[in-house]
Amino acid sequence: MLTTAALYEKYRECTTVSTDTRQIAPDCLFVALRGDKFDGNQFALQALEAGARYALVDNADVAAQHDRCLLVADTLLALQELARHHRRTFGFPVLGLTGSNGKTTTKELIAAVLAKKYAVEATHGNLNNHIGVPLTLLRIDPARCQLAVVEMGANHQREIDLLSRICEPTHGLITNVGKAHLEGFGGVEGVRKGKGELFDYLAETGGTVFVNAQNAVLMAMQAERSTRTPNFGNVVFYLTDNVPELLTEAPVATYRTATGEVIQTHLPGRYNFENVAAALAIGQYFGVPDADANQAVADYNPTNNRSQVVVRGTNTVLLDAYNANPSSMAAAVQQFGQMPAERKAVILGDMYELGDESPAEHAALGTLIAQQHFDLVILAGKDMQYALPSLPQAYYFPDKFSLHNWIMDNPMQHTHVLIKGSRGMGLESVLPFI
Structure with a gap:
């Protein structure tokens, strides 16, 4: 069985990581995951034939069939531990992002704003679960990145805690807490606890959180943790004193900046304005010039069936x-x-x-x-x-x-x-x- 350190040396020989034999890049690491209706081990040799450099498997019989099959006890756990090991080579901030609504739009807005000053890597598409987060991290080249934005989704409690301990964010944002995945979370209070696991992790590690000052639920969640965790003091509040100021919600949101400039977005509704405000606050925290940040927001135009x-x-x-x-x-x-x-x-x-x-x-x-x-x-x-x-x-x-x-x-x-x-x-x- 390979140790994580030994697996990491193999990973460094590869161009990327894939879990799908239909998307095999030359010299990639193929990870044979198991699902309810499939077993990726069955496709390991096919992946190698298609150009993968190594195939990570957890079936000893399959591993014995090829010297480029790498045997571990559990491929999913090995993928997650490999991603955590790679994350610890990063010498730059990692922003973790979750919430009931607006995660992907907010992630893209934040990345667009930060890219005005930094080399940014962000979650591709909707790769935000227990498989997608490790894949996101493993696609980041530390030599070419200055900031990472990692979206984290969940449909049950303890999942955000797991993802936080894989990507180890230094900064975090919860967009909102609402009625999403009620079946898995066990009701609205379960959603609140589940999303709050990001705050819990950052409180434990002394990280920084960004909080919408106009969202009573998020403000209460922050206050609870500040009371019980003395080192949970790195909090940046945004949408204070109504700056930026929302002017219109439809057909798209427009807002006035602190200097009086009116910015028109391509996004409808107050809910998207709050996503914009989060991106602007994070950009300001990391020193992105206001004019550049507002330009990034004005230029962002979704193309993914969202807003x-x-x-x-x-x-x-x-x-x-x-x-x-x-x-x-x-x-x-x-x-x-x-x-x-x-x-x-x-x-x-x-x-x-x-x-x-x-x-x-x-x-x-x-x-x-x-x-x-x-x-x-x-x-x-x-x-x-x-x-x-x-x-x-x-x-x-x-x-x-x-x-x-x-x-x-x-x-x-x-x-x-x-x-x-x-x-x-x-x-x-x-x-x-x-």
């Missing part, structure tokens, strides 16, 4: 179809309801991972939608049926095929459209039909 503004003929679409939970859905629906527009329609899909709370949360969403008086309400997915009692005029489709057909048969004109649902709904698929 995108897309023009389709005479229609303007707010495409926010990457994910959804009760907190983010409520924020999006309320913000869209306040937007001035000639005609407004919503196309909303199921919110996943709510467990026993799903009927009640979808019913509550129906009540909220009814209060907005939209011109057209279209609902899709199994659990959206629970929203219907409050919405007698809504169109409901249990599947996307019938949804697509209806939209094609009933074309919209001069309409602002909000599209939002959980990732599994894939509601971006309706865009070509609008």
